[in-house]
Amino acid sequence: MNLAVSLPRGLKLKNPIIAASGTFGFGPEYASLVDMSVLGGISVKGLSPDPWPGNPPPRVWETPMGLLNSIGLQNHGVEVFCQQDLPFLRNADTRIIANIIGHTVDEYRRVAARLSRESGIDALEVNISCPNIKEGGMSFGQDPDQAAQVMSAVRAETDLPVMVKISPNTTYPAMIAKAVEDAGADMISAINTVVGMAIDVRHRRPALGGITGGLSGPAIKPIALRIVYEVAQAVEIPVVGMGGISSTMDVVEFLMAGAAAVMVGTITFQYPRRMQEIVAELPEVISELGFDGLSDVVGSALPGRSHAAPVMVEDYE
Amino acid sequence: MPAPDHVELWVHSPPLAKATPGQFAHVATQGMLRRPISFSRLDVDTGHAAILFQVVGVGTRWLASQQEGAVLDILGPLGRGFPAPDDRRPWCLVGGGVGIPPLLAAASQWTPAAQTTPATILGARTASLLLLEENFRQLGHEVWVTTDDGSRGEKGTVIGPLARWLAKNPLGQVYACGPTAMLSAVAATSGQRGDVWLALEQRMGCGVGACLACVVLGNGANGPSYRRVCADGPVFSREELIFP
Numbered sequence: 429m430n431l432a433v434s435l436p437r438g439l440k441l442k443n444p445i446i447a448a449s450g451t452f453g454f455g456p457e458y459a460s461l462v463d464m465s466v467l468g469g470i471s472v473k474g475l476s477p478d479p480w481p482g483n484p485p486p487r488v489w490e491t492p493m494g495l496l497n498s499i500g501l502q503n504h505g506v507e508v509f510c511q512q513d514l515p516f517l518r519n520a521d522t523r524i525i526a527n528i529i530g531h532t533v534d535e536y537r538r539v540a541a542r543l544s545r546e547s548g549i550d551a552l553e554v555n556i557s558c559p560n561i562k563e564g565g566m567s568f569g570q571d572p573d574q575a576a577q578v579m580s581a582v583r584a585e586t587d588l589p590v591m592v593k594i595s596p597n598t599t600y601p602a603m604i605a606k607a608v609e610d611a612g613a614d615m616i617s618a619i620n621t622v623v624g625m626a627i628d629v630r631h632r633r634p635a636l637g638g639i640t641g642g643l644s645g646p647a648i649k650p651i652a653l654r655i656v657y658e659v660a661q662a663v664e665i666p667v668v669g670m671g672g673i674s675s676t677m678d679v680v681e682f683l684m685a686g687a688a689a690v691m692v693g694t695i696t697f698q699y700p701r702r703m704q705e706i707v708a709e710l711p712e713v714i715s716e717l718g719f720d721g722l723s724d725v726v727g728s729a730l731p732g733r734s735h736a737a738p739v740m741v742e743d744y745e
Numbered sequence: 746m747p748a749p750d751h752v753e754l755w756v757h758s759p760p761l762a763k764a765t766p767g768q769f770a771h772v773a774t775q776g777m778l779r780r781p782i783s784f785s786r787l788d789v790d791t792g793h794a795a796i797l798f799q800v801v802g803v804g805t806r807w808l809a810s811q812q813e814g815a816v817l818d819i820l821g822p823l824g825r826g827f828p829a830p831d832d833r834r835p836w837c838l839v840g841g842g843v844g845i846p847p848l849l850a851a852a853s854q855w856t857p858a859a860q861t862t863p864a865t866i867l868g869a870r871t872a873s874l875l876l877l878e879e880n881f882r883q884l885g886h887e888v889w890v891t892t893d894d895g896s897r898g899e900k901g902t903v904i905g906p907l908a909r910w911l912a913k914n915p916l917g918q919v920y921a922c923g924p925t926a927m928l929s930a931v932a933a934t935s936g937q938r939g940d941v942w943l944a945l946e947q948r949m950g951c952g953v954g955a956c957l958a959c960v961v962l963g964n965g966a967n968g969p970s971y972r973r974v975c976a977d978g979p980v981f982s983r984e985e986l987i988f989p
Contacts, residue, residue, distance in 0.1 A: 457951070481970065485958075694777065
């Protein structure tokens with residue numbers, strides 16, 4: 429079965445499985461464990477115009493079926509990325525998505541402009557939704573006008589395919605998605621982490637150095653699915669879905685909810701090869717569910733689609 | 746069992762058995778994240794490696810419940826271990842609590858400097874939590890023990906015996922692993938001398954340097970910067986770190 433995905437501006441993935449930003453480093457870190465050429469793409473860790481130090485540790489904390497993080501978008505800046513990481517990524521046989529971050533509209537613009545001068549980058553993912561940055565960051569993702577301003581500034585600098593990563597930490601995520609679509613976004617990626625916190629009772633203090641953090645992992649999958657389902661109906665452009673995906677059947681759920689492709693993140697920390705396993709299993713699972721191809725699965729659970737007779741699925745709870 | 750709530754678990758894995766002391770195994774449990782655990786013993790000849798950990802939560806409890814013959818999912822050996830000592834100068838191991846095990850792996854592989862006896866200083870909150878004391882004695886080390894409550898050895902911390910050893914061995918090399926407060930005190934006590942190596946613990950995500958979760962404050966090329974315990978460490982030289 430052909431798993432290829434065609435996205436706007438000629439972005440073609442060999443399959444719909446993309447490594448999510450922040451969980452796969454800048455590329456080389458997992459090279460000895462994961463065959464990147466098997467993946468549809470990788471979204472690198474968020475890049476700012478200048479280096480960002482990140483938040484004080486502790487930066488991670490386990491919660492039931494979830495993971496709280498407060499990394500704070502630590503990165504060595506777009507210039508070091510271009511010189512140090514990009515040569516490696518150019519030789520990786522997969523699509524490279526550069527995730528970009530900023531404190532101001534101008535900072536997003538600068539990163540987009542810098543990356544557009546380089547070869548080897550196949551798309552940009554504009555992160556307006558990180559809950560771990562106090563100024564800028566998530567606030568751009570909570571206001572439709574500000575979100576549109578960021579997207580317009582990026583659009584003016586690049587002809588690359590651009591997706592905007594939206595936040596679950598807002599009442600109407602689909603409104604933000606619509607606003608950035610109108611400002612020129614080619615795709616929406618949804619969702620970023622859900623803002624939350626934990627208390628370290630032994631030390632009587634917040635568990636994370638950054639006090640609050642972003643929740644990821646299976647705990648947020650229902651939230652992510654609901655938002656993907658809403659956004660897919662609100663916009664015409666493709667949606668890249670993510671949030672707690674750990675298995676092939678999770679991927680199918682996101683595809684049915686309207687995602688054209690998906691990103692896989694937190695599970696990689698525990699099982700670095702899970703993305704490869706999902707790519708291998710996906711054709712058979714799609715067939716067993718009664719579909720002829722990947723594109724037939726996308727949006728098949730959206731309103732107005734005819735529901736199929738139930739199919740027997742092994743190990744399905 | 747080496748101490749209450751502590752478990753030493755042997756795995757057969759020739760690649761893990763070749764680990765450098767101070768490196769770690771990243772062990773999948775039923776938690777969301779793997780558990781980084783250092784090696785207490787390494788047997789290259791038989792391809793066995795032992796990890797020693799304290800049962801503190803769901804992940805380590807699951808791991809402790811595994812029976813002989815179970816198959817574990819382990820990434821490793823990961824990180825940067827201890828550099829072997831210069832064998833012309835004396836060396837000293839300083840371990841606190843569950844930081845003691847990787848020092849035993851080191852002690853088993855390293856040779857003493859000529860005409861010296863390796864020194865080991867072990868500390869714990871209380872006598873029952875003191876790990877592996879007999880093992881260091883069997884290796885012929887001179888062993889000093891301290892406990893916070895005085896229930897075994899000297900009452901106090903490892904810093905007392907360490908200061909005395911350093912006074913007698915001004916060119917001595919120090920290898921330490923334990924809680925951050927202990928390592929900070931070891932760094933302060935050892936002053937500006939070189940050859941002080943510290944193995945750190947931190948809450949960890951991926952274990953391979955990708956997620957930037959397990960950082961500690963260190964000295965970078967352009968001033969203070971966060972260093973990754975999993976990939977840049979867990980062993981750092983004293984000069985690489987900044988303690989609060």
